[in-house]
Amino acid sequence: MYNLEDKIVVVTGGARGIGFSITQKFAKQGAISIILDLDQDAIDKAVKEIDDAGYRALGYNTDVTNNKAIKKLFNKIYDEFGKIDILVNNAGITKDGLLMKMKEEDWDKVITVNLKGTYNCTQAISRYLLKQREGVIINIASIIGIMGNAGQANYAASKGGIIALTKSTAKEFAARNIRVNSIAPGFIKTKMTDKLSDEIIDSYSKAIPLSRMGLPEDVANLCIFLASDQSSYITGQTINIDGGLIM
Amino acid sequence: MNIEQKVKEIIVEELGVEESEVTNEANFIEDLGADSLDTVELIMCFEEEFDIEIPDEEAENLVTVAKAIEFLKSELD
Numbered sequence: 001m002y003n004l005e006d007k008i009v010v011v012t013g014g015a016r017g018i019g020f021s022i023t024q025k026f027a028k029q030g031a032i033s034i035i036l037d038l039d040q041d042a043i044d045k046a047v048k049e050i051d052d053a054g055y056r057a058l059g060y061n062t063d064v065t066n067n068k069a070i071k072k073l074f075n076k077i078y079d080e081f082g083k084i085d086i087l088v089n090n091a092g093i094t095k096d097g098l099l100m101k102m103k104e105e106d107w108d109k110v111i112t113v114n115l116k117g118t119y120n121c122t123q124a125i126s127r128y129l130l131k132q133r134e135g136v137i138i139n140i141a142s143i144i145g146i147m148g149n150a151g152q153a154n155y156a157a158s159k160g161g162i163i164a165l166t167k168s169t170a171k172e173f174a175a176r177n178i179r180v181n182s183i184a185p186g187f188i189k190t191k192m193t194d195k196l197s198d199e200i201i202d203s204y205s206k207a208i209p210l211s212r213m214g215l216p217e218d219v220a221n222l223c224i225f226l227a228s229d230q231s232s233y234i235t236g237q238t239i240n241i242d243g244g245l246i247m
Numbered sequence: 248m249n250i251e252q253k254v255k256e257i258i259v260e261e262l263g264v265e266e267s268e269v270t271n272e273a274n275f276i277e278d279l280g281a282d283s284l285d286t287v288e289l290i291m292c293f294e295e296e297f298d299i300e301i302p303d304e305e306a307e308n309l310v311t312v313a314k315a316i317e318f319l320k321s322e323l324d
């Protein structure tokens with residue numbers, strides 16, 4: 001149904017959490033999943049798990065904030081496979097704190113990884129996608145980028161930025177049949193949210209109409225849909241996946 | 248291969264036009280049907296092929312085949 005057989009898919013931050021779930025799901029659809037991540041142990045583990053299950057994945061230890069290294073890597077991937085089909089910009093971090101006391105370096109770091117990292121990878125892949133006149137980019141934003149959150153000004157700004165970047169990129173690339181969309185997850189059970197206290201998780205769950213946290217697979221399923229021809233008329237959009245938390 | 252030939256070859260390949268259309272006076276956008284993305288891709292191809300950097304201010308002026316050839320010749324001499 002999704003027709004992702006032999007597609008070359010690059011997932012940043014694909015070694016863990018939501019990114020790993022995305023990597024795994026694409027591999028199960030017959031795609032070749034390529035992980036870009038910083039955590040070598042997690043990369044090795046992720047690749048092995050997919051390999052052991054009989055699917056295809058490989059990993060590169062590369063920082064999405066390094067413009068030159070990212071360009072080089074996409075070039076290498078293109079040379080090796082003769083094409084690149086799908087990019088999922090998923091690598092992201094948080095460094096929370098109230099704005100009044102937020103350290104400049106925490107602001108810079110979050111904006112650089114989340115927003116500039118997305119720009120770096122999008123730019124690096126663009127020349128190949130434009131040439132192919134085919135391809136899909138999916139950016140992982142967050143509902144925080146839409147509704148804001150006390151204590152997450154840097155993160156909210158980076159994710160709101162990703163949503164705006166998505167729209168501009170979608171407009172620039174539409175003439176070449178390249179679709180660009182973002183996904184805005186709500187509260188998803190991963191290492192990132194494991195840091196939250198039970199109290200906070202409880203209070204959030206109460207506010208969620210479907211009264212549970214989401215799972216990484218929920219996000220991965222949406223990714224598969226947005227990467228496939230099943231969504232061929234959708235571009236420039238941000239799709240919330242949050243159990244109905246914001247409507 | 249000389250620069251002029253190579254430039255014309257790149258234009259044919261990138262813009263998907265006939266060799267005969269790529270006259271010296273041809274304007275990329277008006278005569279050869281390029282859009283703004285095509286012109287950026289074209290400049291990037293020149294940069295790669297001739298291993299040079301073409302600053303944006305320069306790139307803006309390279310609107311015809313002749314202007315591109317002239318610029319690249321002067322850069323590579």
Ligand SMILES: NC(=O)c1ccc[n+]([C@@H]2O[C@H](COP(=O)([O-])OP(=O)(O)OC[C@H]3O[C@@H](n4cnc5c(N)ncnc54)[C@H](O)[C@@H]3O)[C@@H](O)[C@H]2O)c1
Binds near residue numbers: 015019064141186190
């Ligand atoms: N977990 C949630 O509830 C939630 C909600 C909304 C949005 N998101 C977004 O989903 C994405 C994934 O989140 P997660 O919860 O799986 O996080 P995670 O921390 O479990 O995984 C993030 C991955 O990105 C990698 N990474 C970090 N910085 C990197 C860099 N500079 N270069 C390359 N890789 C890097 C990490 O090594 C890790 O493998 C993030 O963009 C996050 O903002 C998560």
